[in-house]
Amino acid sequence: MKAIVSPKYGSPDALRFLEVAKPVPRDDEVLIKVHAASVNAFDWHALTADVFLVRLMGGGLLKPKNPRPGEDVAGTVEAVGRNVQQFKPGDDVFGDLCECGCGGFAEYVCTRENALVLKPANMTFEQAAAVPMAAVTALHGLRDVGQIQPRQKVLINGASGGVGTFAVQIAKSFGAEVTAVCSTKNLEQARELGADHVIDYTQEDFTRSGQRYDLIFAANGYHPLSAYKRALSPKGTYVVAGGALAQIMQAMLLGRWMSQTGGKKMAALTSRPKQKDLDYIRGLLEDGKVTPVIDRRYPLSDVVEAFRYFGQGHARGKVVITMEPANR
Structure with missing residues (x-):
């Protein structure tokens, strides 16, 4: 499968678009076919280490400890581990993977079920990926x-x-x-x-x-x-x-x-993702009280350009990554 890897700290040029092995879910994990992801300030700081605390707080002193960026994802469950109870293959889901190893900038990703909730039926995958x-x-x-x-x-x-x-x-x-x-x-x-x-x-x-x-x-x-x-x-x-x-x-x-x-x-504010809070947001989305704002969309192969744009600091709403070619 195709995935984005960040083997070192630096500018967006440090990101690599590579062919890697498709992950296999563990007993407590869900395998997601990713349809869309989005860029957050968290991703930018993890890549550039412009805040030195990133290195000191577990990011890795000399290079990223976790070379798989991408927290926000939306996609379809392809397989589940034997201990998974909340989801089944075919479910459309979205979530924040920052507590589960990240890796959302890829065609497939494995994560724990408590990082996900069901995608609202009135949201596209791109909209859902902009949310968590x-x-x-x-x-x-x-x-x-x-x-x-x-x-x-x-x-x-x-x-x-x-x-x-x-x-x-x-x-x-x-x-x-x-x-x-x-x-x-x-x-x-x-x-x-x-x-x-x-x-x-x-x-x-x-x-x-x-x-x-x-x-x-x-x-x-x-x-x-x-x-x-x-x-x-x-x-x-x-x-x-x-x-x-x-x-x-x-x-x-x-x-x-x-x-x-x-x-x-x-x-x-120090914020950590909680499934119950994302589920609360899902209710607001379904009721039409909250609608994500998407500024630009980039295909996975153009993640470097997406990060360059995000790094300018002028994005209106979210920058979304799609698994298909997209118009900006």
């Missing part, structure tokens, strides 16, 4: 850390990217009043996703507007922590899920200390 990591990250940040409530004023900073587009819709599903922050070209998209208010960050700094928010979710976080704190209501919460490393580290190292003064909570 980004949507669950947004859910964890808003619901679990941010403790979002109906009628709260919620601001999504970085509302046009993979996590941000899901965050806008998930926040609306909880009944919040949502303000989306993005660039000029993405304002209309944010409105279409359900944002009640939009702010063009090239024209306005929301941290200096005087408006206060009950919850700020930073899918991209480029302001100092003190600026975010200024924009919170007296009991507000700030959650950072992505963006500049300096802001993420600041929230991780100083957030607890800053949360002890003034009643405002400052937190950095």
